[in-house]
Amino acid sequence: MEISFLGGAGEVGRSCILVSGSEKILLDCGVKFKEREEFPQLDNKTARSLDRAVISHAHMDHSGFAPALYAAGYTGQVYLTKPTRDLTQLLLADYLRLQKDFSPYTQDDINKLLTHTQILEYDQWSDKGKGPIRFQEAGHILGSAITELNLDGKKIIYTGDINLRSSRLLEGAKVGMEADVLIIESTYGAKANHHIAGKDADRILIDNINAALRNDGKVIIPSFAIGRGQEILSTLESFMRSGSLEKTPIYLDGMIKKALKIYRHNAIYLKKEVQRRILTSDDDPFKSEFYLIPKSKDRRDVFEQKKAIIVTTSGMLNGGPVFTYLEHLAGSKKNAMILVGYQAEGTRGRKLLDGAKEIELRRKTVEVNLKVSQAPFTAHSDHRELVHFAKNVRGLKKVFIVHGEKEKLGELATAIRRATGAEVVIPEIGETHQI
Numbered sequence: 001m002e003i004s005f006l007g008g009a010g011e012v013g014r015s016c017i018l019v020s021g022s023e024k025i026l027l028d029c030g031v032k033f034k035e036r037e038e039f040p041q042l043d044n045k046t047a048r049s050l051d052r053a054v055i056s057h058a059h060m061d062h063s064g065f066a067p068a069l070y071a072a073g074y075t076g077q078v079y080l081t082k083p084t085r086d087l088t089q090l091l092l093a094d095y096l097r098l099q100k101d102f103s104p105y106t107q108d109d110i111n112k113l114l115t116h117t118q119i120l121e122y123d124q125w126s127d128k129g130k131g132p133i134r135f136q137e138a139g140h141i142l143g144s145a146i147t148e149l150n151l152d153g154k155k156i157i158y159t160g161d162i163n164l165r166s167s168r169l170l171e172g173a174k175v176g177m178e179a180d181v182l183i184i185e186s187t188y189g190a191k192a193n194h195h196i197a198g199k200d201a202d203r204i205l206i207d208n209i210n211a212a213l214r215n216d217g218k219v220i221i222p223s224f225a226i227g228r229g230q231e232i233l234s235t236l237e238s239f240m241r242s243g244s245l246e247k248t249p250i251y252l253d254g255m256i257k258k259a260l261k262i263y264r265h266n267a268i269y270l271k272k273e274v275q276r277r278i279l280t281s282d283d284d285p286f287k288s289e290f291y292l293i294p295k296s297k298d299r300r301d302v303f304e305q306k307k308a309i310i311v312t313t314s315g316m317l318n319g320g321p322v323f324t325y326l327e328h329l330a331g332s333k334k335n336a337m338i339l340v341g342y343q344a345e346g347t348r349g350r351k352l353l354d355g356a357k358e359i360e361l362r363r364k365t366v367e368v369n370l371k372v373s374q375a376p377f378t379a380h381s382d383h384r385e386l387v388h389f390a391k392n393v394r395g396l397k398k399v400f401i402v403h404g405e406k407e408k409l410g411e412l413a414t415a416i417r418r419a420t421g422a423e424v425v426i427p428e429i430g431e432t433h434q435i
């Protein structure tokens with residue numbers, strides 16, 4: 001049996017892994033956003049030869065290239081959870097709209113993907129219980145899954161993106177499985193990556209917002225439309241309700257509101273406690289009197305407010321409505337921007353965190369005076385949690401580390417080797433390994 005790393009190896013983005021045994025199964029099929037998109041190293045012939053494909057969760061670095069499988073002539077099924085299907089549909093439509101003529105696929109291909117989806121519940125083998133695919137809770141975003149493969153007598157676990165801690169809305173990832181081979185993400189795999197407790201991250205966020213509001217400033221919180229966006233909103237809502245955060249209009253911009261609806265429709269995938277709040281109603285975290293939607297395209301109504309909190313895409317400042325807000329608000333020291341998620345190398349978000357005083361937006365240079373800070377909300381596990389996950393896989397012989405920046409992978413490899421005694425490999429993109 002072989003595993004080929006077609007994307008997402010030594011990088012974050014375009015996750016795509018091919019497992020070839022008696023069947024060919026593709027694990028994820030994403031795009032990578034840099035200055036321009038990069039796609040997995042997957043040719044049409046290989047795409048057509050696949051037996052099955054899996055999408056671990058809706059984020060575009062795992063799902064964004066999947067319709068291209070159908071453009072290439074693939075006719076098989078894509079396995080995913082129901083929330084992943086709903087959220088992927090939303091994201092792909094948006095991607096196509098933004099790409100226009102440059103997209104690697106058409107609406108037709110997206111439709112083909114949607115008619116070829118096979119919904120799997122957590123903890124249930126595909127093919128009426130016979131396998132070879134089973135999902136487990138990954139704790140990363142709504143519907144995110146760890147994939148277990150049982151193929152030709154070998155057990156493989158692919159983590160996708162995982163978060164072992166439970167968040168405001170979701171339970172943490174399942175720990176304690178069995179496998180010969182583990183393919184594990186490593187976004188925050190470096191030893192220095194040690195996440196603070198959720199309540200401390202809340203504190204940093206709320207303190208930073210309150211400081212800006214006291215100065216009559218506006219606060220931009222760029223966020224991933226899916227996952228962080230909903231966690232941030234429910235954090236703001238809860239602190240505002242309790243009075244720890246000044247009562248201020250919260251504007252939802254970009255896809256965040258639509259995704260919020262999907263979260264609510266798929267409430268059975270949320271934490272029990274959140275489900276109960278939705279059911280008993282007057283405490284519904286998805287409905288708040290503070291939530292507002294900008295009325296006009298130029299967002300004038302938002303800028304006319306004395307104070308406002310704006311939660312908007314995109315999380316790493318790659319594009320989307322956050323550009324409009326930055327054009328208007330970046331120049332003033334009164335305003336603030338709080339980055340809440342992972343900022344990949346080369347993105348505007350990373351540059352600003354590193355202290356850049358100007359940024360390029362729509363071919364214009366914009367001066368940055370607003371206060372930039374980071375509240376470490378994260379949907380990924382840190383170094384210690386990743387090692388803990390690997391250590392709790394029974395029968396483990398081989399580990400592949402993916403979905404991380406190259407220079408940071410060595411430390412995680414050493415730690416997992418020490419903790420498990422398994423052979424640990426850091427594959428390069430384009431490599432094929434025997435297992």
Ligand SMILES: [Zn+2]
Pocket residue numbers: 057059140161
């Ligand atoms: Zn993700």
Ligand SMILES: [Zn+2]
Pocket residue numbers: 013059061062161403
């Ligand atoms: Zn990812």
